[in-house]
Structures are given as structure tokens and as C-alpha cells.
Amino acid sequence: MWKSTIHASNILQRAVMEEVTAILGGGIRIGVVFQGKKVRDDNKTLLQTGISHDYKLDALGFSLEPNPIQAPQPLGPDCRSCVLPYDTPRPLTRCPSPATVVHTGIQQGRPDDHTGTNLNNFLESDHDSTPSSHYTALEKISANSRALVPVTTVNAEALSVVPLRKTKRSESTQRRIRRPFSVAEVEALVQAVEKLGTGRWRDVKLRAFDNAKHRTYVDLKDKWKTLVHTARISPQQRRGEPVPQELLDRVLTAHAYWSQQQAKQQMKQPSETYLLL
């Protein structure tokens, strides 16, 4: 009976949680959340987002984020343990960079590229172990610092229901910081997959990202999944540093090749399971 209530509260709770947790150290920002998804103010209108002012307003929520200048900064390279012992709503435990200030001009352009351009055996091994790098914060800030607040009509009810309770994972595992793949990394991934296929991520990792501590084979597998998707959508729908079309083409080619390859292998070994039956 109270399903709808739970739903609404979950959305807001999660929204607040995510914002307060992942962006600490970022700039002050008021993000709008719709159906559990943050609404990017990129170039999409509320309408395009699905929010059309009269219904589903209960699915709208907002989130407030701490100002970077005020955000605590007594954190060292490893701040995974700076969490409050109590069920506080996600304390400021990130490792933001104090000196990092919003570069109002970075909007779409990413300050990312800092990775060597040597494709063959690039492999970054240093600047990756420091979560305090400003990239994350900068990205978020530059991405959308223009606070938009069309949350006027939000039901006071829905808001009041927000548990604002303890955040799961709080004490334990801190969500890893976002690290967009550079074109160089994509190049290495593609090259490795073309050679090893899409079912040996462990090997792909060892082959092309052996010294990239922050890239696990699961990450590579996930990245490949998004690359295939990216290659299929229109260039206009893609985000982040554009990946050379040439690479995306190779992704589709390799994906098609290994897909058939995988199908053939399953044809020869229908699993000895029922050979035993």
C-alpha cells in the first residue's frame, strides 16, 4: 500500500546520498534529480529529460552540495578512514583538492588529457593512485556549475519523507573516483581486445593495463561495453572527450568478430553437463 511512498523517498534519499557522497570536495552545486537520475543541464531541456511540469513531480528532488572552499581538507592521500563513526549522513570524507577552483571556462572541454600520447605502451602508473587529484572535482564542477532549480513544486510530503538516514557503504567501501578513459587508454583496450577477444579480461588487463592500478579487468570489461554502445549511437549523443571514429569502428569490428567466435565455441562444446545426464 505504501509502495509509492517508499518509491519517492528512495529516490530522494538516494539522490541526496549520491550527491553528498560523491561530490564532496567539488564545488557548490544544486543538482536536480529526476527519477533517480541527475539531470544534466548540458543542452537538454526539462522536456527532453522527461520532466514536463505537471506530473511525476514527486519524482523530482534536489541536492545541495558543499562549497569547495569550505570543504574540509585535512585529508591525506588516503582518507578512506575519515568517516564519522555514527550514522551521520555522509560526512565530508573525500580528498578534494583545496587549490582546485572552478575554471568557469572549462565547460565541455575536459582538462583531462595529460596522459602520454604513446599509444603502444603508454600505461600510466603514477598519477592514478592519488584520488586527491582535482580531475574529478573539476569535471563535475565544470560539467554543470550553473545551478538550476526548477524544484518549486516538489511535494513537501515527499521531501519530508526523505529519511536522510545513514548511507550504506559509508563506513566501509568508498566508491572509487571517476576516471574517464583517455583516448590512449581506449586505443590500448581496443588493441588488446582485437588480439585476445572479449572473454579474457584478465589477460587484457595484464596485456594493456598491467601498470594501471586503477583499472581492473572488470573496469575494462565495462569500458568495452560502453564503447560498443558509444560506437552505435550518433556522435551527437556521445559525451566526454570524443573517441576517434577510427577506434569506434575497430570496436564494432572486433565486437562482431569475437561474438561470432564465441558462438562457434559454444556450438562445439554444448557443455558436457547434459552429456552426463
Add this chain to the structure above:
DNA sequence: GTTAGGG
């Protein structure tokens, strides 16, 4: 520990 997929 590694795969494979959904969340």
C-alpha cells in the same frame, strides 16, 4: 580469483 551481466 575470474566471468558475465544486471544495477
Add this chain to the structure above:
DNA sequence: CCCTAAC
């Protein structure tokens, strides 16, 4: 990215 069922 995370979470995890399967293996």
C-alpha cells in the same frame, strides 16, 4: 562504477 551469481 558497483554488486554478485556462477564458475
